[in-house]
Amino acid sequence: MEIVVLLKQVPATESMIGIAEDGVSIKTADLKWVISPYDEFAVEEALRIKEAHGGKVIILTVGPDKATEAIRTALAMGADEGILINDPAALKCDGLGVARILAAALKAIPYDVVIAGQRAVDDDNYLVGTAVAELLGIPNISVVNKQEINDGKIRCRRTIEGGVVVIEAPLPALFTTQRGLNEPRYASLPGIMKAKKKPLATKTLADIGLDAAELGEPKTKLVSLQLPPERKGGRMVEGETAAEKAATLVRLLAEEAKVL
Amino acid sequence: MSVLAIAEQRDGHYRKITYEALSEGRRIADGMGTDLTALVIGSGVETAAGELGKYGADKIIVADHPRLVEYLTDAYTTVVAGVIAEVDPQVVIMGASTQGKDLAARLAARLNAGLAMDCVAVRVDDGNIVATRPLYGGKVLAEVALSGKPQIVATRPNAISIAESAKAAAIEKTAVDPGESKLQFVEKTLETEKVELTEADIIVSGGRGMGGSDYSLVEALAAALGGAVGASRSAVDEGWRPHSDQVGQTGKVVSPNLYIACGISGAIQHLAGMSSSKVIVAVNKDAEAPIFAKADYGVVGDLFEIVPLITEEVKKVRG
Numbered sequence: 001m002e003i004v005v006l007l008k009q010v011p012a013t014e015s016m017i018g019i020a021e022d023g024v025s026i027k028t029a030d031l032k033w034v035i036s037p038y039d040e041f042a043v044e045e046a047l048r049i050k051e052a053h054g055g056k057v058i059i060l061t062v063g064p065d066k067a068t069e070a071i072r073t074a075l076a077m078g079a080d081e082g083i084l085i086n087d088p089a090a091l092k093c094d095g096l097g098v099a100r101i102l103a104a105a106l107k108a109i110p111y112d113v114v115i116a117g118q119r120a121v122d123d124d125n126y127l128v129g130t131a132v133a134e135l136l137g138i139p140n141i142s143v144v145n146k147q148e149i150n151d152g153k154i155r156c157r158r159t160i161e162g163g164v165v166v167i168e169a170p171l172p173a174l175f176t177t178q179r180g181l182n183e184p185r186y187a188s189l190p191g192i193m194k195a196k197k198k199p200l201a202t203k204t205l206a207d208i209g210l211d212a213a214e215l216g217e218p219k220t221k222l223v224s225l226q227l228p229p230e231r232k233g234g235r236m237v238e239g240e241t242a243a244e245k246a247a248t249l250v251r252l253l254a255e256e257a258k259v260l
Numbered sequence: 261m262s263v264l265a266i267a268e269q270r271d272g273h274y275r276k277i278t279y280e281a282l283s284e285g286r287r288i289a290d291g292m293g294t295d296l297t298a299l300v301i302g303s304g305v306e307t308a309a310g311e312l313g314k315y316g317a318d319k320i321i322v323a324d325h326p327r328l329v330e331y332l333t334d335a336y337t338t339v340v341a342g343v344i345a346e347v348d349p350q351v352v353i354m355g356a357s358t359q360g361k362d363l364a365a366r367l368a369a370r371l372n373a374g375l376a377m378d379c380v381a382v383r384v385d386d387g388n389i390v391a392t393r394p395l396y397g398g399k400v401l402a403e404v405a406l407s408g409k410p411q412i413v414a415t416r417p418n419a420i421s422i423a424e425s426a427k428a429a430a431i432e433k434t435a436v437d438p439g440e441s442k443l444q445f446v447e448k449t450l451e452t453e454k455v456e457l458t459e460a461d462i463i464v465s466g467g468r469g470m471g472g473s474d475y476s477l478v479e480a481l482a483a484a485l486g487g488a489v490g491a492s493r494s495a496v497d498e499g500w501r502p503h504s505d506q507v508g509q510t511g512k513v514v515s516p517n518l519y520i521a522c523g524i525s526g527a528i529q530h531l532a533g534m535s536s537s538k539v540i541v542a543v544n545k546d547a548e549a550p551i552f553a554k555a556d557y558g559v560v561g562d563l564f565e566i567v568p569l570i571t572e573e574v575k576k577v578r579g
């Protein structure tokens with residue numbers, strides 16, 4: 001089973017995000033970078049598929065130099081090989097552009113299963129995985145919390161509002177991850193040592209046979225970033241007893257906030 | 261030029277997100293000085309189609325086919341892309357539900373179209389869409405301008421106001437061919453009595469402060485309010501609640517009118533999932549808990565004592 005994980009490096013979820021001077025990017029000086037949590041589920045699931053069926057796990061990332069750290073972490077978890085596509089033209093892409101690059105790279109990699117996160121927790125775009133599947137002409141199943149591969153088919157349970165749906169697709173196929181799929185393992189110390197010797201190739205767009213001009217002009221443009229309006233929190237509901245506090249709260253919700 | 265809104269139904273009933281997408285579609289159409297066409301897609305959905313006129317559709321297209329009975333990405337994408345080719349809309353709008361997100365992404369790739377996913381506000385600027393969407397789990401709001409045609413907008417559940425504007429919409433049945441689907445529907449399981457978190461007007465969430473898997477206090481308050489029950493990740497990790505209840509940056513992002521956090525400290529990843537709620541209430545025994553800084557109303561105390569009293573008071577008010 002040849003398994004490819006689409007992995008993005010993002011700021012750690014506990015990060016405070018500040019807006020840079022240019023108004024369209026974030027301050028990166030103090031950020032800690034990690035594998036996007038949904039992509040971590042993807043790495044773990046890929047390793048489990050490999051453990052069950054044999055084969056190889058390849059990590060594929062579009063990103064800057066720094067993203068090699070995230071790929072190394074995935075290799076330390078047990079993935080076999082990493083590919084970083086690092087090109088100035090790639091940094092200017094929107095989600096669809098990144099999907100085109102990933103799809104172009106996948107043309108040269110054999111795969112049975114491609115796994116992506118349902119969303120990257122930086123741009124929260126819910127786009128790239130599904131778009132890659134479309135560009136490759138393979139089926140995709142999104143927000144999957146359980147999968148099973150048998151006889152060249154993958155059966156996935158995906159979460160929908162208020163329930164779950166089970167869908168089956170022939171391989172090759174792509175699915176995106178949902179929380180509940182698994183608990184990602186930590187990289188062990190021997191894993192970390194081994195990862196240093198695993199292949200990690202850095203490629204440009206030209207290396208994967210893509211002409212930057214082919215990417216075209218992005219159809220989405222980030223105009224501005226703003227911090228959301230500060231919540232005016234901190235107001236305490238007073239009362240001598242718990243009963244008094246409860247009564248005051250409900251009165252405020254009904255009369256002042258008008259949400260009851 | 262027109263605006264095409266995609267209605268989402270399940271087993272013949274529209275999802276609330278449909279009315280939200282249609283209402284926003286109406287506002288966009290007005291902003292562009294054009295018509296709003298609604299597309300109903302499914303099997304046996306013609307009878308319910310007329311209802312969409314109430315939310316501003318000038319025309320309703322029905323794409324009805326037995327093989328569209330359940331949502332399958334490839335079949336739906338093919339049918340919607342076909343309708344788009346026919347209608348040639350400037351804007352395609354839908355709700356960013358599980359189905360809408362999947363469809364919007366696959367459509368954007370097929371049509372090479374600009375997509376604004378999970379938007380909380382939309383405006384028209386010189387015939388183009390400018391959408392506001394949360395990034396970094398809501399820590400930042402981005403304005404994204406779309407270009408080209410069509411421009412695809414998916415609106416976040418509960419973030420868009422519903423407006424009725426009765427139109428005597430003409431209904432038109434279109435011939436559809438979903439093609440051969442590679443995907444096969446196996447089964448669907450629904451918890452019908454459960455209010456879906458992302459669609460709920462009121463959510464009562466319990467965190468580690470619940471101390472165990474007995475959520476009856478929180479459930480009773482949610483029931484009195486007609487709301488849904490949510491949880492922090494700690495409560496989910498403890499195995500007290502299912503993953504589908506988790507609110508936060510790696511769970512569900514919710515925007516209810518009222519969010520009541522019980523025994524939740526207010527970690528940044530939790531806040532990311534609920535800080536766009538209209539009104540936030542926190543019940544916590546620690547007066548220093550960070551959740552209070554975000555709460556419109558804070559109650560310091562033991563949740564086991566306070567929550568049942570709140571439930572009683574709510575029952576009095578709601579009679």
Ligand SMILES: Cc1cc2nc3c(=O)[nH]c(=O)nc-3n(C[C@H](O)[C@H](O)[C@H](O)COP(=O)(O)OP(=O)(O)OC[C@H]3O[C@@H](n4cnc5c(N)ncnc54)[C@H](O)[C@@H]3O)c2cc1C
Nearest residue numbers: 467468469492493494508509510523524525529530545563
């Ligand atoms: C990558 C990553 C992703 C994450 N994603 C999420 C996410 O999506 N959602 C999420 O919620 N978290 C997420 N977290 C976890 C987050 O950092 C916190 O650990 C978590 O939210 C804490 O949950 P809690 O508030 O229930 O527990 P705690 O922080 O332990 O808080 C419990 C609170 O209950 C109060 N309390 C205790 N007993 C009582 C009582 N009897 N009455 C009243 N109050 C009481 C305490 O004072 C305390 O404030 C994530 C973490 C990481 C690293």
Ligand SMILES: Nc1ncnc2c1ncn2[C@@H]1O[C@H](COP(=O)(O)O)[C@@H](O)[C@H]1O
Nearest residue numbers: 006007062116117119120125126127128
């Ligand atoms: N630059 C990237 N490199 C590799 N995979 C990516 C990249 N961006 C997004 N992805 C994949 O697509 C998923 C969805 O991302 P997004 O559409 O940006 O929310 C992520 O969880 C990754 O699996």
